Amino acid sequence: MVLKKASAIASNPNTAPAVRGLQEWLTLLDSQDTDERRLAARALGEYSVATPALLNALAREKSIRVKGAILVSLQCIGGHRVLEGLLPFLRSENAALRNGVIEILQGMPEEIGEYIKDLLHDHDSDVRIFAIDILQTLAHPDSPNWLIDVILHDKHINVVATAIDRLTEIGTPEMLPAISAVKARFPGEPYIEFVVNLAVKRLTEE
Amino acid sequence: MTLTNKDLDIKITNAEFERFRDFFYRKTGIRFEDSKRYFVDKRLVDRVKKTGAHSFRDYFTAMRFQASGAELQELINIMTVNETYFFREAHQFDCMVEELLDEIVTTQQKKELKIWSIPSSTGEEPYSIAIYLMERWPSIERVDIELMSSDIDSSVLEKAKAGIFNERSVQNLGPSLKKKYFTKTEHGLYQATDDLRSCVHFSKVNLNEQKDMQKYRDIDLIFCRNVLIYFDDVSRRNAAEALYDALAPGGFIFLGHSESMSRISSLFKVRKFKEALAYQKPIA
Numbered sequence: 001m002v003l004k005k006a007s008a009i010a011s012n013p014n015t016a017p018a019v020r021g022l023q024e025w026l027t028l029l030d031s032q033d034t035d036e037r038r039l040a041a042r043a044l045g046e047y048s049v050a051t052p053a054l055l056n057a058l059a060r061e062k063s064i065r066v067k068g069a070i071l072v073s074l075q076c077i078g079g080h081r082v083l084e085g086l087l088p089f090l091r092s093e094n095a096a097l098r099n100g101v102i103e104i105l106q107g108m109p110e111e112i113g114e115y116i117k118d119l120l121h122d123h124d125s126d127v128r129i130f131a132i133d134i135l136q137t138l139a140h141p142d143s144p145n146w147l148i149d150v151i152l153h154d155k156h157i158n159v160v161a162t163a164i165d166r167l168t169e170i171g172t173p174e175m176l177p178a179i180s181a182v183k184a185r186f187p188g189e190p191y192i193e194f195v196v197n198l199a200v201k202r203l204t205e206e
Numbered sequence: 207m208t209l210t211n212k213d214l215d216i217k218i219t220n221a222e223f224e225r226f227r228d229f230f231y232r233k234t235g236i237r238f239e240d241s242k243r244y245f246v247d248k249r250l251v252d253r254v255k256k257t258g259a260h261s262f263r264d265y266f267t268a269m270r271f272q273a274s275g276a277e278l279q280e281l282i283n284i285m286t287v288n289e290t291y292f293f294r295e296a297h298q299f300d301c302m303v304e305e306l307l308d309e310i311v312t313t314q315q316k317k318e319l320k321i322w323s324i325p326s327s328t329g330e331e332p333y334s335i336a337i338y339l340m341e342r343w344p345s346i347e348r349v350d351i352e353l354m355s356s357d358i359d360s361s362v363l364e365k366a367k368a369g370i371f372n373e374r375s376v377q378n379l380g381p382s383l384k385k386k387y388f389t390k391t392e393h394g395l396y397q398a399t400d401d402l403r404s405c406v407h408f409s410k411v412n413l414n415e416q417k418d419m420q421k422y423r424d425i426d427l428i429f430c431r432n433v434l435i436y437f438d439d440v441s442r443r444n445a446a447e448a449l450y451d452a453l454a455p456g457g458f459i460f461l462g463h464s465e466s467m468s469r470i471s472s473l474f475k476v477r478k479f480k481e482a483l484a485y486q487k488p489i490a
Contacts, residue, residue: 042447046416065473072443107439109273137232139278141271169228170270172263205221 022047029057038066045073048081055085064096071100075107083111090119090130102133109140120146125156132162136169144170151182160186161195168199176203214261216254218247222262226250229270234282234435236464249284253277275438286435286464290330292337292371293378295431298460299334301482302427303343306458310426311349314456314489318350322422322452323429326355326408329366330375331429333398336405337379337387354422356411363408369398414441419448426454432462434470446471453487460484 020028020043028040041057044050051074058070074082089101105112112134119131132150135143147170150163164179171179179199186192218226223243231237238246250262257277259265269277293299310316323332332355339346339353357363376384376396388396411418413433428449434442449459450473459474460482461467467474467485474485 039451042451043416045444068471068473069447072440072447075440076444078440103439139271139273139275143271169225172267202221202225205219205224 022050026050026053029053034063034066037061037063038069041066041069041073045076048077048079051077051081051085055082058089058097067097067100071104075104078108078111080111083108083115087115087119090127091124098130102130105134106137109138112138113140113142116140116146120150120154125159128154128156128159129162132159132166136166144172144175147171148175148178152178157186157189157192161191164192164195164199168195168202171199171203173203176200179203214255216251216262218250218262222266223247226262226266229266230281230285233278234286234464236286236435238285246285249281253281253284279436279438282435286432290327291375291378292330292334294330294334295463296334296378297481298429298431298484299338299342301479301484302335302460303338304481305479306427306484307343307349308345310456310458311345316349316426318352319426320352320354320424320454321427321429322425323353323355323406324411324413325357325359325430325433326363326366326406327357328362328371328375329355329369329398329406329408330371331355331431332366332406332408333369333387333402335429336402337383340405341383352407353405354407354409354425356409356422358410358412360410363410366406367403367408369403371396371398413445413448416448419452422452424454424457425452426457428453428457428459430459430461432465435462435465442470446473450474450487455487456489457487458484459486 022044025040025043025047028036029044031037031040037057041054044054054070054074054077058067058074061067061070074086083105086101086104089097092098092101116131116134116138119134120128122128122131128150132147135146144167147163147167151160151167154160154163160182164182167175167179179196182192183196223246226246227238250265254262254265257265257268259268269281272278307319310319321335323335326332332353336353339351355366357366370391371388372395376388379387384396387399387402389399391397411422413419413430414437430445430449434445437445446467450471453459458477459467468476473487475488477484477486
């Protein structure tokens with residue numbers, strides 16, 4: 001038997017991590033070293049008071065790995081403060097960051113309900129589309145109704161088409177009249193024609 | 207007379223199956239082929255009845271929009287029933303001894319490697335790794351391997367340390383391996399030899415507990431199969447970050463066949479070997 005005999009890794013001092021406190025981790029979040037910033041971001045996920053620091057770091061961070069760690073830590077902390085801090089990132093030009101934020105918001109059904117209506121009525125059509133993306137897998141009972149409201153009232157064709165596309169997945173046959181009626185709101189628009197027909201076909205099959 | 211939902215003849219239509227399949231894929235990355243239709247329908251109907259729903263539609267709506275996600279988790283559990291046994295998903299062990307370890311030793315000039323199997327469950331996986339290394343990896347003559355295995359559940363850890371298995375667990379082992387690494391108990395069970403058991407260091411670890419995970423660093427190969435699928439999104443991402451921390455630069459992770467790290471984290475590089483796919487922590 002030549003496999004090395006088992007040793008107790010936990011008792012090996014070489015593997016024991018340095019013990020640091022909140023202040024040290026906050027300082028390391030500004031380190032020049034990417035690995036140190038990432039470790040700090042990971043460690044701060046255990047401190048809800050670190051939420052503002054993590055949100056600030058997210059805004060300035062260039063490393064994808066560190067950004068990912070910050071997002072996971074914010075997700076672990078959770079709550080309204082994190083949610084409100086993340087919403088402005090929906091306007092970010094950085095698609096990867098935006099998508100990361102959307103994924104986290106999708107996992108906060110209990111908190112996001114009170115904010116989603118405002119997002120769905122945002123002046124920026126892109127933000128309205130991102131809000132619809134959040135609804136795609138948001139486990140919230142009002143999701144289908146919010147989407148119906150969008151297809152009945154939003155004036156932007158891409159926003160409405162995206163909402164119909166999501167309803168194809170989470171809608172019910174009772175919503176067919178509302179979905180079909182969208183064609184009349186956008187007469188002669190082949191894209192709307194296409195997504196409505198697809199949704200009707202899918203929901204009718206049920 | 208009151209009609210309960212147990213009396214209802216609940217059927218899943220083709221369209222409902224499609225919708226469920228799309229939904230489940232989006233949530234878990236697991237896609238059911240048409241050939242699994244019977245398996246899926248049977249379990250879905252069972253859940254519809256057990257939850258008191260009156261139709262698949264009612265059940266699906268309630269499950270999808272349940273904020274706690276408890277019913278979805280229940281579905282994931284029953285749709286991914288796991289049974290552990292020796293040499294399970296052996297193509298990954300083949301990959302380990304035929305390509306992966308040699309690559310690490312050659313490119314990184316290592317003389318000592320750390321392998322970690324988490325979760326250990328009742329020990330079949332770590333002992334399988336040990337047997338594969340001793341039987342199929344000639345370089346073990348010159349490279350030291352530290353084999354560790356962990357689980358969150360202390361009762362399964364005790365079973366793993368005891369190393370006693372039933373016939374079903376060892377069914378994939380040939381007679382010569384059984385003879386070499388096990389002794390038969392008077393109850394017809396198989397107990398791993400002291401030598402085999404001494405190859406694995408077992409410990410209690412919660413993948414989502416930083417304090418536990420911080421003890422594990424510079425690991426060259428992690429087997430983390432069929433566990434992330436049971437986690438919610440937050441825990442899954444957190445675990446992916448923790449596994450990244452635990453790996454040495456250039457180290458690898460094997461996940462279960464239905465799991466994909468690419469859906470969880472962009473930290474790892476996907477590596478396709480002849481026998482299996484692994485996720486690698488970039489060297490620099």
